[in-house]
Amino acid sequence: MDKQVLYAFLLSTIAGLSTMLGCIFIWIKKQTKKIVIASLSFAAAVMFTVSFTDLVPESYGMLSKEFVWFPCILIILICMNIGIIFSFLIDKYLPDDMSGNGLYRVGIFSMIAIILHNIPEGMATFMAGNTDIHLGIALTFAIALHNIPEGISISIPIFYATGSRKKAFLYTFISGLSELFGAVITYLFLKPFITDRIMGYLFAFIAGIMLHISLFELLPTSWRYKSRGVTIIYFLIGFFFILINHFLF
Numbered sequence: 001m002d003k004q005v006l007y008a009f010l011l012s013t014i015a016g017l018s019t020m021l022g023c024i025f026i027w028i029k030k031q032t033k034k035i036v037i038a039s040l041s042f043a044a045a046v047m048f049t050v051s052f053t054d055l056v057p058e059s060y061g062m063l064s065k066e067f068v069w070f071p072c073i074l075i076i077l078i079c080m081n082i083g084i085i086f087s088f089l090i091d092k093y094l095p096d097d098m099s100g101n102g103l104y105r106v107g108i109f110s111m112i113a114i115i116l117h118n119i120p121e122g123m124a125t126f127m128a129g130n131t132d133i134h135l136g137i138a139l140t141f142a143i144a145l146h147n148i149p150e151g152i153s154i155s156i157p158i159f160y161a162t163g164s165r166k167k168a169f170l171y172t173f174i175s176g177l178s179e180l181f182g183a184v185i186t187y188l189f190l191k192p193f194i195t196d197r198i199m200g201y202l203f204a205f206i207a208g209i210m211l212h213i214s215l216f217e218l219l220p221t222s223w224r225y226k227s228r229g230v231t232i233i234y235f236l237i238g239f240f241f242i243l244i245n246h247f248l249f
Contacts, residue, residue: 008129009183011140012122016179018144019114019172022151026159026168036160037225038234040106043153044218045238047113047210050146053246055207056080062200076204083208087113091216102221107157111171113213114150115178117206120199122182123190143179145245149238151176153218 025035056076063072090112091105121143129136151172159168186194222231 004130004133005187007133008126008136009180009187011129011136012125012183013180015125015140015143015147016118016122016176017173019118019147019151019154019176019179020169021148022153023155023169023172025152026155026165033225034227034230036103036156037222037227037230039152039156040218040222041231041234042238042241043110043149043156044214044222045235046146046149046242047153047214047218049239049242051207051210051214053242054146055203055210059200059203059207062196062203065196075201079201079204080208080211083205083210084212085208086205087209087212087216091212102224103157104161106217106221107154107161107168107171109213109217110150110153110157111175113206113209114154114175116209117150118147118175118179119182119185120202120206122179123186123194123199125179126183126186127191127194142245146242147176147179149241157221 025039028035059076059079060072063075067075087109090109125136125139125143128139154175155168155172158171159165162168219231219235222234225231
């Protein structure tokens, strides 16, 4: 294994494990309801914005190489709806939340979505780093920034639902490690078979899942606490966080 491949694996690992920085808030000794509300709303905004500013444009860019604009948009909408339906089915068959406040379900939902999101991100980071190390570093930094609030969307709900920092840390770690998993399976099996068309389908599908979780899980759970001003403010902060991230990087 040459140095370029090792660097590509290292970049994928750094990008994925940056999710763990989202666990910082579970170590704050004075826990308040406001942390839950703000974290859920902020994470909802991040997922919502990433779907429309990252995943959908990426999907369009890849599919437009093979389709003209109208079929391309139609395919994206179909894949997004399949992702939404898939997420609804997970919601239907996910066991009831024994904590009684919906937070455990939200944490598990977020973990599933972020694992599905991180695997193709790991593929992209590995392929970029293996091709051009400077491109790989830039991509890693951008991914790391938006992975932090995704870690928040797992660790905070799990911790507040179970009271266990260990579980919150472990579930967030698993989601972060999935990015390295994407890099490994790309290196071992998928590199010759990954096409722009397949990645385009996949990104649109994941966008649908993340939109459903943002609008039907994270945001409603934050809204349920009836501190509507906090929910709105932190949703806007999350929204502009991603926009500024795009502008700078």
